[in-house]
Amino acid sequence: MNSTIRIKLSIMMFLEFFIWGAWFVTLGTFLGNNLKASGSETAAIFSTQSWGAIIAPFIVGLIADRYFNAEKILGILHLIGAFLMYQMYQSEEVGLFYTYVLSYMILYMPTLALVNSVSFNQMKDPEKEFASIRVWGTIGWILAGLAISFVFHWDAAAAVSEGLLKNTFLLAGIAAFILGIFSFSLPKTPPKVSDEKIKIGDIIGLDALKLLKDKNFAIFFLSSILICIPLAFYYQNAHPFLTEVGVSNPTGKMAIGQISEALFLLLIPVFFTRFGFKKTILVGMLAWAIRYVLFAYGNGDDLSFMLIIGIALHGICYDFFFVSGQIYTNSKAGEKYRSAAQGLITLATYGVGMLIGFAVAGWITDNYKMVDGAIDWQMVWIIPAGIAFAVFLLFALLFNEKNKVKEIPSAI
Structure with a gap:
């Protein structure tokens, strides 16, 4: 190039x-x-x-x-x-x-x-x-x-x-x-020339549903949808929360999460090699629970460091679950269903999972709004922490990794 x-x-x-x-x-x-x-x-x-x-x-x-x-x-x-x-x-x-x-x-x-x-x-x-x-x-x-x-x-x-x-x-x-x-x-990027008939199932990855016959992949698939519920809480509530509790320059400080994401991306190959897929993804799930506990009990004054640590955990939360999940999906699908499987996981997480997550986050926020209009932020964060920990337990108990994922890119 x-x-x-x-x-x-x-x-x-x-x-x-x-x-x-x-x-x-x-x-x-x-x-x-x-x-x-x-x-x-x-x-x-x-x-x-x-x-x-x-x-x-x-x-x-x-x-x-x-x-x-x-x-x-x-x-x-x-x-x-x-x-x-x-x-x-x-x-x-x-x-x-x-x-x-x-x-x-x-x-x-x-x-x-x-x-x-x-x-x-x-x-x-x-x-x-x-x-x-x-x-x-x-x-x-x-x-x-x-x-x-x-x-x-x-x-x-x-x-x-x-x-x-x-x-x-x-x-x-x-x-x-x-x-x-x-x-x-x-640079010119022409369309893919194909005479094949368009199949809607190919576009959204329905062919990859066959992978759900594998118990471990089915557990991973369900966990991917459920973990998007606490993820939605972060996207929807983190900035209003940081603003309300008095954190200065909240938007700039939330960028720490993206810096963390870039750095932890480099550590995924190390974790895969030393600990395998299951332990890597469990660390990601547990990080969601820990971050929300930090949000629940931190504040914008003497405990503001807890909020900063919670933001910085974004790299572990996102990379160790979602990027690791993409690598796992790629290895399970094989050449035949690779594209379909990635499409199905994207549809399940950013589509179905996030839809459920945003709805739950909105409902919780409305139901923990006090008489004076203020929000009980402690409960708003304790609930997704509990959901994340429940998904952690579900995956830890039911997922049984037999073979290590072989394809480990140095960076994605």
Whole structure:
């Protein structure tokens, strides 16, 4: 890969995740303060991510992979996304905002697959080359959070009360417009030419359902759905919680989670080699329970270090479960069902699991709202901690690893 193409792909990844990090992290706080959304309304809006994840394979599989260049569709989707971001910036009513954010996520989620397609099409050895390109996405997400906290100060207490968090949508919209234009200069990525009849089951991975006959894979599959319930609590409630308890620069500090994610990614091969898949994934599950206990009993003053540790555990929580799970799925599926299995796991987690998780998180938040409108955050975090520990016990008792996973990439 020549340096010009490498730079273009790195810029593409940077902008792709800068856009997401610029508005999604602070979304819960924005909804509660600017739009006065209830827990269930907030849950419905966060669930648009799941609907986008469910619909995305159809857009990519039925359109992008067969009829149009990936880079052109990427450009068009981000230009429309920029317009929708501007509409979200102007919205002052929850119902209308939901319409815009649902439309946006249906268009944005397919771009996650498209940027990968554009990248892989330029690589001779993706296992060695992709990580150095993908890391710019993580950097983009981190810098978006740092900019909101330390450059614009939109998440400061006074700024939040003035409603300045709506500016995050304007920031994301500008970045989306830039990426939309920039995408047309990316390397040509033509569609896959195929005369085969399109099968919906292939697109969403239904062929991989045969893997569920394996008891261990079925336990892993069920655990993957259940662990998304506590995951949804983090996405939906972490920023409002940190803001309410008085943590300064909460958006910038939540970027510690992405830094942690990048670092712990490097440790996965070590854990796989020394401890095997089961112990690695159990560490990830237990980390979810520990992080929420830290959130439940920490505060924004003398115990603020507990909240920072909880944020920093994101790398273990996410990488040790989800990335390890992708590697395990890859090894179990084999060549024949590899793509279908990954599609099925994505549908189960980011689709079904997160939908359930956001609904539960919204219901819990509403039911632990006190008379004065304040939220009993201790109970809001103790409950997902209990769920995560229950999933930990389920997996520890029922999953029986017979063979070690052989395929262990150095980085993903």
